[in-house]
Amino acid sequence: MKQAPFIAVEGPIGAGKTTLASMLSTELHLPIIKEIVEENPFLDKFYQNIDEWSFQLEMFFLCNRYKQLEDTGLQYIEKAQPVISDYHIYKNLIFAERTLKGVKLEKYRQIYHLLTDDMPKPDIIIYIKADLDTLLGRIRKRARSFEQEMDPAYLEQLIIDYDKGIQFLAEQSPSPRILTVNGNEIDFVENQAQFKQIVSDVKELI
Ligand SMILES: Nc1ncnc2c1ncn2[C@@H]1O[C@H](COP(=O)(O)OP(=O)(O)O)[C@@H](O)[C@H]1O
Numbered sequence: 001m002k003q004a005p006f007i008a009v010e011g012p013i014g015a016g017k018t019t020l021a022s023m024l025s026t027e028l029h030l031p032i033i034k035e036i037v038e039e040n041p042f043l044d045k046f047y048q049n050i051d052e053w054s055f056q057l058e059m060f061f062l063c064n065r066y067k068q069l070e071d072t073g074l075q076y077i078e079k080a081q082p083v084i085s086d087y088h089i090y091k092n093l094i095f096a097e098r099t100l101k102g103v104k105l106e107k108y109r110q111i112y113h114l115l116t117d118d119m120p121k122p123d124i125i126i127y128i129k130a131d132l133d134t135l136l137g138r139i140r141k142r143a144r145s146f147e148q149e150m151d152p153a154y155l156e157q158l159i160i161d162y163d164k165g166i167q168f169l170a171e172q173s174p175s176p177r178i179l180t181v182n183g184n185e186i187d188f189v190e191n192q193a194q195f196k197q198i199v200s201d202v203k204e205l206i
């Protein structure tokens with residue numbers, strides 16, 4: 001290992017981030033940072049009325065992830081210890097740019113940059129790309145009640161937003177190493193050989 005990696009697994013809702021990050025954490029003996037979902041008091045309300053609840057929801061995610069990133073910095077990055085996370089902090093902005101408008105979006109952007117610009121960023125991103133049908137199938141399989149009525153148009157837009165967001169991250173300096181996984185065709189859950197191939201690809205990046 002050249003230096004202790006900070007790995008983030010990213011991709012739109014239902015792509016398999018938490019699943020793959022957990023599998024890699026076990027396989028590579030890496031501590032894992034997982035985002036807080038079930039305890040989020042606004043998600044249910046958000047899916048019922050996005051315009052009404054988006055600011056509270058985005059701020060809740062941002063504050064939680066800020067705290068997790070702060071802890072990750074202290075516990076792992078500053079001690080040069082490797083770590084894997086099932087999200088990149090930049091996902092906050094990907095979502096907020098889609099769900100917020102006007103003054104609220106402008107205020108959110110300022111707070112986002114204030115909180116995160118000087119925080120440690122992942123140097124490896126595993127980006128799981130998947131199309132709408134695959135994501136809808138996985139969201140059904142996961143069966144979280146509040147996600148079942150999600151508007152497919154929202155998810156379709158997020159797929160595009162994610163592509164742009166990851167492209168933006170790729171152009172940053174220093175640029176993260178990015179491994180793109182085809183989530184439609186590669187079944188790392190059921191197919192051991194395909195999972196081992198991802199492990200081998202990740203090891204090459206470390
Ligand atoms: N490559 C895959 N093949 C089959 N099922 C998958 C795959 N990736 C994830 N799943 C399943 O899809 C659902 C969503 O996965 P999850 O890891 O929660 O996605 P995310 O964290 O990206 O939202 C889970 O039920 C998981 O078991």
Ligand SMILES: Nc1nc2c(ncn2[C@H]2C[C@H](O)[C@@H](COP(=O)(O)O)O2)c(=O)[nH]1
Pocket residue numbers: 011012013014017018035037043057058061091092095096099147
């Ligand atoms: N509006 C936002 N929604 C978010 C954000 N982060 C996660 N989410 C939603 C999407 C899913 O319903 C659920 C879990 O996310 P996964 O990507 O792990 O499936 O929470 C966000 O920043 N803004």
